Amino acid sequence: MGEITVNLPDGSQKTIAEGATGADLAKSIAQGLFKKAVGLQINGETRDLYTPLTNGDNVKILKAEDADSVELLRHSTAHVMAQAVQKIFPDAKIAIGPTIEDGFYYDFEIPGHTLSTDDLSRIEAEMTAIANSNQTIERYVIPDVDNQLAEFKTQGEKFKAELLQEHRDHTPTLYLMKDKDGKTIWNDLCRGPHLPNTGVIKNFKLLKVSGSYWRGDEKKEHLQRIYATAFWTKDDLNAYLLRLEEAEKRDHRKLSKDLDLFSTHEEVGPGLVFWHPNLATVRNIIEDYWRAEHRKRGYDFVFTPHIASEELYKISGHLDSYGENMYSAMDIDGQPYRAKPMNCPGHIMIYKSKLRSYRDLPVRFAELGTVYRYERSGVLHGMLRVRGFTQDDSHIFCTPEQLESEINGILDLIDALMSTFGYTYKAYLATRPADSKLGTDEEWAFATNALENAMKERKLAYEVDEGGGAFYAPKIDIKLFDAIGREWQGPTVQVDLNLPTRFDVNYIGQDGNRHKVIMVHRAVLGSMERFCGGLIEHYAGVFPLWLAPTQVAIMPIADRHADRCHEIAKQLKAQDIRVHVDERSETLNYRIREAQVQQIPYMLVIGDNEVTSGQVSVRQRRIEGSKVMGLDDLTKQLKSEIESKQS
RNA sequence: GCCCAUGUAGCUUAGCGGUAGAGCACCCCCUUGGUAAGGGGGAGGUCACGAGUUCGAUUCUCGUCAUGGGCUCCA
Structure with a gap:
C-alpha cells in the first residue's frame, strides 16, 4: 500500500x-x-x-464553528428539515433545498395540506429530535441510475426523478441518513457536501413559509417553501435574528406612520403613493440638489406629457416589448392613447424637433419624469415597488467620439450624488445577452468598450455581468450599500442600440451627411419613490439637517415667552431654515420628547433667562444636555451644517 | 397573477355566535412647567366590503378589495 x-x-x-x-x-x-x-x-x-x-x-x-463551514451546516440542516417534514406529512414530496445567503430553504409538494406558520414549531421540534438522534450522513454514488429512477418513481418522488434523469451523466449521488444501527432512514438526491452527522446541528430557526413553483415556473407544479437558517452558535443565530429585527425597525412603511411621511389609499388603488408634507419637503430638497448638480454638468431640463398616442409606442417598440407593463389604451377622439411608461420617446421628440448639427452635441435632456407601469399586484411594496413613480431620467445624444467622455461625466455625477447620501456602491458591466438579436457585433463591442473604458479611466472597480445587459443595450449597473450593509438597486447607464434606429435620430456631421446619433439612458436616483423609501431606511428616519422636514423646533417655557419664540422663528425662516414653534400648553418635557421622537435635529428652549439675555438654549437630537448661545452664532452653525450636507 | 397570513377608532391593539373595550394621538378644563410622557374630562367604531348559514354574525362559511411575507439565488 x-x-x-x-x-x-x-x-x-x-x-x-x-x-x-x-x-x-x-x-x-x-x-x-x-x-x-x-x-x-x-x-x-x-x-x-x-x-x-x-x-x-x-x-x-x-x-464546527468555522465560518467556512456554515454552508455545510445549513445544507445538512435543510436535509434534516426535509426529513422532518416528510415524517409529519408522509405524502410530502421533496423538490430542492439549496442554501442561500444567510440561510436555506426547501421546497415541498404536500397534497392536502397547506403549511402555515403554526406548522413551523412542530417541524422544528421534529428537527431537534432528528438532530439529537445523531444520524450519520453518508455520500452514496448511485450505481444504477435506472434502478434508482424506478425507486424514486415508486416513492412518488417525481421531482427527484426529474433531476436524476437530467444529471444521470454527472455521477449522481444520494446522501443517506442513517440511524445509530446503521439503517438508512432517509435519503436525498444531492450533490453535497454535507456534515458527517446531525449531532452538531443545534442552532436553527424556521423563518417563514411561502409559495413557489417547481423550477420557478408558474406553469409548473405549485410548491410550498420553508425558509430557515442555521448557525454554529446560539449567539450567531440570535445576532442574526436581532439583525432582522433591526431591519424591521427601519422599515419605511413603519417609520412613515411615526413620522407622517406617505400613505396609500384603498379608494385610490394600490401602488399609488401620496407624499405627505414632511416627505414632500425631503423630496423637494433632493430635487433642488439634483437640478443644481445637473445644471453644473450641462444638462437641459425638459417636461413631457403623461399620455401619448399609441403611435409613439409603436414606433419605439415599447408596445411590443414592454406592452405587458403598460396600461390599456384610453380612447381620445377615437384614437388610442397610453399612459407614459418611459420618458425616452418624449425626449427623442424634443431632439427631433429640429435638425441637429454635430456642433450642437452632446445634447443632455433631463427630466423628473412621472411614468405609470403595471406591476403585478403581488410585487407591490410600500414606496419601493409602485405603479406610478417619478424617474430622474436623462438621455444624452452624442457622437461616437463623445460617448466615452459622456459616460465618464455620468459616473462623476453618480459618485457625487451617492456619496452625498452616504451610500457606498459597486459597479457591474452588463454585457450583451445571448439571445439579443438586435444591433451588430460591432455596435455592441463599441458601446460595451466605451462603458468599460470610462470605468477604467476613473479607476472605478467593476465586475462583469456576462449577458446581463438589456436586449437593446449594454449597461453599467450600480448596486448601493446602505448604513446597515443592505444592497439596493442603484444607478444605471445604458447605451441604446435600438431607439436611434427606430426613430431615425441623427445629426449632420462635419462631412455634411446625416449620421445616426448615439443615445445614452441613465437614471441616478432611479425613481423618487424608491430612492426616498430607501433613504428613509438608510437613515432610519433620522434625516440629516439639510433634509430634515423640520430643522428647528422652538419651545417657550411659559406662554409669556411665546412672542420671543416667534421673533426667533421669523429670523431663522428669513435664512431659509425650516422651523416650528411648539407653543402648546404641554410640559417642556413632553414637547422635548416629541421633538426627539420626530427626529427634529435642533430644539430651542426659550424662558426668562433667554428672553433677558437675548440668547437661545440649544439642544441637539443626538446630544444629551443643552448649551446657551447667541442666535447669530446658531444661525451660522446651522447654515454651515446645511451647506455641508453632512449626516 | 399565484400561495400563505392579516384586516376592530388616526395609530397600536383586546375581545367574541347575543350589535365592542384599552393605551397613545385628538378636543376641552386645571396646570405655566428649564431639556424624553403632569392631572382630569370628552368625542371618536355600519368591527375592510358584499353575500350566505343562523332567531341573532364583528365572531362561522364563501366571494371581493387592500395590506404583509414569498414566488431570483437551481441535485
Missing part, C-alpha cells in the same frame, strides 16, 4: 496512507481535531469529511 502527501494550510505537509480520507487525516493529526471536524476544503472546494484524498491536495480541515 502506497503513501500520499498532502499540504496543510500552515504550509506543512503530511504523509498518509493512499486512499485515506479527510477524517483519517484529521485523526492522524490529533484526536481532538477529528472530533471537531465537519468537512474539508480540498484545493479551495468544500467537500465531505470522508472524501478520499489524493497526492498533492491542499487540504484544510473545517471545524
Whole structure:
C-alpha cells in the first residue's frame, strides 16, 4: 500500500496512507481535531469529511464553528428539515433545498395540506429530535441510475426523478441518513457536501413559509417553501435574528406612520403613493440638489406629457416589448392613447424637433419624469415597488467620439450624488445577452468598450455581468450599500442600440451627411419613490439637517415667552431654515420628547433667562444636555451644517 | 397573477355566535412647567366590503378589495 502527501494550510505537509480520507487525516493529526471536524476544503472546494484524498491536495480541515463551514451546516440542516417534514406529512414530496445567503430553504409538494406558520414549531421540534438522534450522513454514488429512477418513481418522488434523469451523466449521488444501527432512514438526491452527522446541528430557526413553483415556473407544479437558517452558535443565530429585527425597525412603511411621511389609499388603488408634507419637503430638497448638480454638468431640463398616442409606442417598440407593463389604451377622439411608461420617446421628440448639427452635441435632456407601469399586484411594496413613480431620467445624444467622455461625466455625477447620501456602491458591466438579436457585433463591442473604458479611466472597480445587459443595450449597473450593509438597486447607464434606429435620430456631421446619433439612458436616483423609501431606511428616519422636514423646533417655557419664540422663528425662516414653534400648553418635557421622537435635529428652549439675555438654549437630537448661545452664532452653525450636507 | 397570513377608532391593539373595550394621538378644563410622557374630562367604531348559514354574525362559511411575507439565488 502506497503513501500520499498532502499540504496543510500552515504550509506543512503530511504523509498518509493512499486512499485515506479527510477524517483519517484529521485523526492522524490529533484526536481532538477529528472530533471537531465537519468537512474539508480540498484545493479551495468544500467537500465531505470522508472524501478520499489524493497526492498533492491542499487540504484544510473545517471545524464546527468555522465560518467556512456554515454552508455545510445549513445544507445538512435543510436535509434534516426535509426529513422532518416528510415524517409529519408522509405524502410530502421533496423538490430542492439549496442554501442561500444567510440561510436555506426547501421546497415541498404536500397534497392536502397547506403549511402555515403554526406548522413551523412542530417541524422544528421534529428537527431537534432528528438532530439529537445523531444520524450519520453518508455520500452514496448511485450505481444504477435506472434502478434508482424506478425507486424514486415508486416513492412518488417525481421531482427527484426529474433531476436524476437530467444529471444521470454527472455521477449522481444520494446522501443517506442513517440511524445509530446503521439503517438508512432517509435519503436525498444531492450533490453535497454535507456534515458527517446531525449531532452538531443545534442552532436553527424556521423563518417563514411561502409559495413557489417547481423550477420557478408558474406553469409548473405549485410548491410550498420553508425558509430557515442555521448557525454554529446560539449567539450567531440570535445576532442574526436581532439583525432582522433591526431591519424591521427601519422599515419605511413603519417609520412613515411615526413620522407622517406617505400613505396609500384603498379608494385610490394600490401602488399609488401620496407624499405627505414632511416627505414632500425631503423630496423637494433632493430635487433642488439634483437640478443644481445637473445644471453644473450641462444638462437641459425638459417636461413631457403623461399620455401619448399609441403611435409613439409603436414606433419605439415599447408596445411590443414592454406592452405587458403598460396600461390599456384610453380612447381620445377615437384614437388610442397610453399612459407614459418611459420618458425616452418624449425626449427623442424634443431632439427631433429640429435638425441637429454635430456642433450642437452632446445634447443632455433631463427630466423628473412621472411614468405609470403595471406591476403585478403581488410585487407591490410600500414606496419601493409602485405603479406610478417619478424617474430622474436623462438621455444624452452624442457622437461616437463623445460617448466615452459622456459616460465618464455620468459616473462623476453618480459618485457625487451617492456619496452625498452616504451610500457606498459597486459597479457591474452588463454585457450583451445571448439571445439579443438586435444591433451588430460591432455596435455592441463599441458601446460595451466605451462603458468599460470610462470605468477604467476613473479607476472605478467593476465586475462583469456576462449577458446581463438589456436586449437593446449594454449597461453599467450600480448596486448601493446602505448604513446597515443592505444592497439596493442603484444607478444605471445604458447605451441604446435600438431607439436611434427606430426613430431615425441623427445629426449632420462635419462631412455634411446625416449620421445616426448615439443615445445614452441613465437614471441616478432611479425613481423618487424608491430612492426616498430607501433613504428613509438608510437613515432610519433620522434625516440629516439639510433634509430634515423640520430643522428647528422652538419651545417657550411659559406662554409669556411665546412672542420671543416667534421673533426667533421669523429670523431663522428669513435664512431659509425650516422651523416650528411648539407653543402648546404641554410640559417642556413632553414637547422635548416629541421633538426627539420626530427626529427634529435642533430644539430651542426659550424662558426668562433667554428672553433677558437675548440668547437661545440649544439642544441637539443626538446630544444629551443643552448649551446657551447667541442666535447669530446658531444661525451660522446651522447654515454651515446645511451647506455641508453632512449626516 | 399565484400561495400563505392579516384586516376592530388616526395609530397600536383586546375581545367574541347575543350589535365592542384599552393605551397613545385628538378636543376641552386645571396646570405655566428649564431639556424624553403632569392631572382630569370628552368625542371618536355600519368591527375592510358584499353575500350566505343562523332567531341573532364583528365572531362561522364563501366571494371581493387592500395590506404583509414569498414566488431570483437551481441535485
